[in-house]
Amino acid sequence: xxxxxxxxxxxxxxxxxxLALFIALVALSIRRNRGIKRSLFATPYVLWIIIFTxxxxxxxxxxxxxxxSGNLTLxxxxxxxxxxxxxxxxxxxxxxxxxxxxxxxGSVNVDTLVYSLxxxxxxxxxxxxxxxxxxxxxxxxNMKLGATLVVLFIIPMWMNFLxxxxxxxxxxxxxxxxxxxxxxxxxxxxxxMYNQQAVLLxxxxxxxxxxxxxxxxxxxxxxPKLGEAAADLxxxxxxxxxxxxxxLSVPGVISGITMVFMPSVTTFFIPRxxxxxxxxxxxxxxxSTFLFxxxxxxxxxxxxxxxxxILISLSILRKADPNGEGGGIA
Amino acid sequence: MxxxxxxxxxxxxxxxxxxxxxxxxxLIIQSFNAGKSRAKWEGFSFTWYEQLFHNTSIMNxxxxxxxxxxxxxxxSTIIGTLAAIGIHAMKKRPQAVMMTLTNLPNTMPxxxxxxxxxxxxxxxxxxxxxxxxxxxxxxxxxxxVILSVLPKLKQMNRHTYEAALDLGATPHYALLHxxxxxxxxxxxTGALLAFTLSxxxxxxxxFTTSPNVQNLSTLIYSATKLGISPTYYALSSxxxxxxxxxxxxxxKRTKEA
Numbered sequence: 001x002x003x004x005x006x007x008x009x010x011x012x013x014x015x016x017x018x019l020a021l022f023i024a025l026v027a028l029s030i031r032r033n034r035g036i037k038r039s040l041f042a043t044p045y046v047l048w049i050i051i052f053t054x055x056x057x058x059x060x061x062x063x064x065x066x067x068x069s070g071n072l073t074l075x076x077x078x079x080x081x082x083x084x085x086x087x088x089x090x091x092x093x094x095x096x097x098x099x100x101x102x103x104x105x106g107s108v109n110v111d112t113l114v115y116s117l118x119x120x121x122x123x124x125x126x127x128x129x130x131x132x133x134x135x136x137x138x139x140x141x142n143m144k145l146g147a148t149l150v151v152l153f154i155i156p157m158w159m160n161f162l163x164x165x166x167x168x169x170x171x172x173x174x175x176x177x178x179x180x181x182x183x184x185x186x187x188x189x190x191x192x193m194y195n196q197q198a199v200l201l202x203x204x205x206x207x208x209x210x211x212x213x214x215x216x217x218x219x220x221x222x223x224p225k226l227g228e229a230a231a232d233l234x235x236x237x238x239x240x241x242x243x244x245x246x247x248l249s250v251p252g253v254i255s256g257i258t259m260v261f262m263p264s265v266t267t268f269f270i271p272r273x274x275x276x277x278x279x280x281x282x283x284x285x286x287x288s289t290f291l292f293x294x295x296x297x298x299x300x301x302x303x304x305x306x307x308x309x310i311l312i313s314l315s316i317l318r319k320a321d322p323n324g325e326g327g328g329i330a
Numbered sequence: 331m332x333x334x335x336x337x338x339x340x341x342x343x344x345x346x347x348x349x350x351x352x353x354x355x356x357l358i359i360q361s362f363n364a365g366k367s368r369a370k371w372e373g374f375s376f377t378w379y380e381q382l383f384h385n386t387s388i389m390n391x392x393x394x395x396x397x398x399x400x401x402x403x404x405x406s407t408i409i410g411t412l413a414a415i416g417i418h419a420m421k422k423r424p425q426a427v428m429m430t431l432t433n434l435p436n437t438m439p440x441x442x443x444x445x446x447x448x449x450x451x452x453x454x455x456x457x458x459x460x461x462x463x464x465x466x467x468x469x470x471x472x473x474x475v476i477l478s479v480l481p482k483l484k485q486m487n488r489h490t491y492e493a494a495l496d497l498g499a500t501p502h503y504a505l506l507h508x509x510x511x512x513x514x515x516x517x518x519t520g521a522l523l524a525f526t527l528s529x530x531x532x533x534x535x536x537f538t539t540s541p542n543v544q545n546l547s548t549l550i551y552s553a554t555k556l557g558i559s560p561t562y563y564a565l566s567s568x569x570x571x572x573x574x575x576x577x578x579x580x581x582k583r584t585k586e587a
Contacts, residue, residue, distance in 0.1 A: 041416035053434060
């Protein structure tokens with residue numbers, strides 16, 4: 001165990017001081033007004049959040065706005081928009097404006113972002129189409145299996161996510177299960193792996209439960225009398241679904257869309273395994289910028305762009321569900 | 331009509347569950363395959379299970395994964411429960427700020443969280459290790475605990491706590507015997523959620539640990555580059571069964587209670 005504890009001494013000191021401060025604050029407030037001020041209970045969390053959430057976000061912003069030697073610059077964002085601009089600048093110095101102008105605007109980063117957004121959109125749409133009926137049927141009072149079904153949807157997530165993705169490989173590859181079946185039917189091997197559809201399949205597989213849970217939760221909260229009332233007032237089941245159930249499940253749908261869309265934009269690993277690495281997504285781009293190119297400044301800029309995009313889309317979604325009733329997983 | 335639609339609903343749910351379970355079934359079957367190939371069945375054997383217990387890197391990674399998950403769950407449950415009680419008692423403005431900050435890590439993609447924590451450790455000149463990974467896990471677990479406990483506190487009658495105080499309970503006593511039992515369900519849910527997330531996390535661990543300290547996910551990730559051995563299938567099948575049994579036991583106990 002000892003070899004693991006490699007924090008420098010001052011960080012232990014800092015943690016000790018934080019804890020002592022917390023205890024002192026609580027003790028003080030007990031002495032002064034008999035009751036602990038309950039909001040003080042959040043002190044450790046406040047300290048934690050400052051160190052592990054606020055500070056890292058500020059660091060991302062700092063790195064994205066500086067170059068490798070720490071000078072303020074907007075170059076990283078320019079590289080995002082035009083990945084060839086450094087080469088063009090260098091050419092301009094050597095060969096003059098005309099030749100430099102022949103260097104086209106490099107758009108690797110923007111293309112990757114657009115592709116990722118498109119894939120995330122497709123994945124979210126498919127999850128919604130598959131997941132809504134599933135949630136609807138689960139919430140059906142006649143099913144009597146609701147709670148068990150929820151557990152059945154959770155259990156697959158206990159299998160390591162990487163291994164589940166790899167398992168799809170053994171189903172889809174040329175010598176895999178599906179192709180063996182097809183071959184025995186005389187349909188010949190079909191190329192199922194290393195394309196966009198395979199990546200999409202892997203994404204839907206991984207994110208589907210996150211669409212089903214929130215919708216199920218919001219449908220399950222609905223008063224069954226509402227449906228009966230609609231029927232009494234002359235609605236047929238389809239009309240009830242369309243006019244009563246669906247509008248009331250909007251918060252769940254929004255929460256589901258958030259929980260699927262956000263992580264799927266930055267999907268990482270799935271494209272590499274099922275897409276064979278020829279279709280990079282934004283998550284892979286951030287990873288390779290940090291770890292393979294070692295360009296933390298550009299990597300931070302990419303992360304910042306991702307964060308801003310997500311915050312924008314969140315605030316749009318919030319508008320549609322102002323009370324945040326959608327609920328999360330719990 | 332009703333029978334047909336009932337059948338259709340069941341059939342549809344069955345199909346979706348089939349889709350979710352098929353890779354898992356394939357994985358478990360392959361863990362008993364005598365050969366190394368993914369495609370061909372070469373007879374039933376326990377070879378991979380035997381190899382599993384002799385493979386020190388897997389056993390180390392298992393130890394790292396489970397110990398990080400347990401420690402992170404304990405710490406994040408304590409900090410998170412206290413924080414939920416604190417946030418619940420706050421005035422409106424600070425409460426809104428805290429809730430935004432609590433929701434922020436949930437909405438940030440894992441990879442951004444991982445990268446930002448990596449930058450933090452590099453910036454503070456802390457070499458990445460077991461401890462940094464543990465700190466990262468605690469950080470992403472706490473919000474889930476808070477978000478599970480807070481709804482229970484909101485459902486609770488606000489005056490129960492005050493009534494306990496009026497009846498002579500010390501705040502300490504009221505906390506332990508009134509507040510905590512009221513939100514026990516939420517605490518348990520939060521802890522379970524934290525444990526599951528921590529056990530399965532790949533992205534954040536990947537950025538916050540050193541190559542010498544690997545958890546199962548990062549180990550599997552580095553193994554995929556070389557072609558993955560069925561030993562990993564054996565391991566995850568075993569873990570899957572253990573968790574399933576645990577779930578059944580917990581379920582049975584809560585039903586009896």
